[in-house]
Amino acid sequence: MTTAVNPPLRVGFAGTPEFSRQALQAILDAGYTVPLVLTQPDRPAGRGLKLTASAVKQLALTHNIPVAQPRSLRLDGKYPEEAQSAQTHLMEAKLDVLVVAAYGLILPQWVLSLPRYGCLNIHASLLPRWRGAAPIQRAIEAGDSHTGVTIMQMDAGLDTGDMLLVESLPISDTENASSLHDKLAVQGARLIVEALRALPLQTLKRVVQPEHGVTYAAKLDKAEAALDLTQSADLLARRIRAFNPAPGATIRLPGISEPVKVWNAVCLDHVAHATPGQLLKKSDQGIDIACAQGTLRLLELQRAGGKRQPAAVFVQGWSD
Numbered sequence: 001m002t003t004a005v006n007p008p009l010r011v012g013f014a015g016t017p018e019f020s021r022q023a024l025q026a027i028l029d030a031g032y033t034v035p036l037v038l039t040q041p042d043r044p045a046g047r048g049l050k051l052t053a054s055a056v057k058q059l060a061l062t063h064n065i066p067v068a069q070p071r072s073l074r075l076d077g078k079y080p081e082e083a084q085s086a087q088t089h090l091m092e093a094k095l096d097v098l099v100v101a102a103y104g105l106i107l108p109q110w111v112l113s114l115p116r117y118g119c120l121n122i123h124a125s126l127l128p129r130w131r132g133a134a135p136i137q138r139a140i141e142a143g144d145s146h147t148g149v150t151i152m153q154m155d156a157g158l159d160t161g162d163m164l165l166v167e168s169l170p171i172s173d174t175e176n177a178s179s180l181h182d183k184l185a186v187q188g189a190r191l192i193v194e195a196l197r198a199l200p201l202q203t204l205k206r207v208v209q210p211e212h213g214v215t216y217a218a219k220l221d222k223a224e225a226a227l228d229l230t231q232s233a234d235l236l237a238r239r240i241r242a243f244n245p246a247p248g249a250t251i252r253l254p255g256i257s258e259p260v261k262v263w264n265a266v267c268l269d270h271v272a273h274a275t276p277g278q279l280l281k282k283s284d285q286g287i288d289i290a291c292a293q294g295t296l297r298l299l300e301l302q303r304a305g306g307k308r309q310p311a312a313v314f315v316q317g318w319s320d
Contacts, residue, residue, distance in 0.1 A: 009196060012090065012098040012115065013056070014038035019185045020101040021055035023122055026189035027099065032196060034065050036093040038086065040104050041069045074108055090114055097199060099192055100154060112154055117199050119154040121161065122188040124181075126150060126168060128209045130217040131159035136184060137177050138217035140242035143234075146170050147180070149188045151195045153206060158216075162206040165191050176244040176264075220247055226259065227251045229277040233267040233294030240265045251289070254279060255319055256303070263300040263308055270295060284312035 011032045013024050016039050028034060037060040045052035053061070060067050068089045070082035077083060087110065090098075095115040100107065101122040112119050125135035127150040132138075139147040151165040169187060171180060198204045225247045227236050240249040240262050250259035266286075274280060274290035281288040286297035302308045
């Protein structure tokens, strides 16, 4: 008697930035067939604003994987021809599962229902906390001690689907969005391969997200970049780390006409009895600014058009 062997999964992939690229690379390294990749259209980038392919598209092309770049997947939306073309590609790909990671487009129900095992999402938070667009940044800004990755069975809601795998990751006091992104990208890439291996075995337990503890990670707005010194120094130090590298936090300093970008800062233990925004001290250790609560010490700064500098270098060319 011979044992039937399941054919390898046909895994579609939808993603755009570097976080997604690492997951696609892990799927390919694990030996899965990827017949189709969905990613955002090429965007202007760099000083010359040259049209540039996403990190996911660049990887797909190196592996000769067909790429579709619709501006929408809604058949009744603004770009119906692009959506219909994507639908044709998806149907022809005969997917067992579609993996989605930071894709940037909403998947309508026809996409969610098309693959045999549906669509799996790699979400960079411990759901239901930080559903939405910017879970990494909002977790740092809020002062969370832990975050992680959730592999989720997608449904029509905003990150509301059943959880399949969840793994926690501590957030250090010095973590910024860039460093935490890199850790979570590695974690997510490993977990999605684990989930794919378990799919045909039906060993993944679907867990409904609890109704309590739901928070939403709103997309970052450039208007948030300007530091409001009537807030606490602790919050501002976290926001600076959360907005590093993008969109970056900025501050107004005396004697400098344009906003200065702040790449790193800490909240000092001592409380300054001064007007919020008042310059308290500048030294090789940093630039101390009074806040509504506490003192913010700026450690790394950058003038418009200049280079990033530690405070010890920055103060040498600054006359207030």
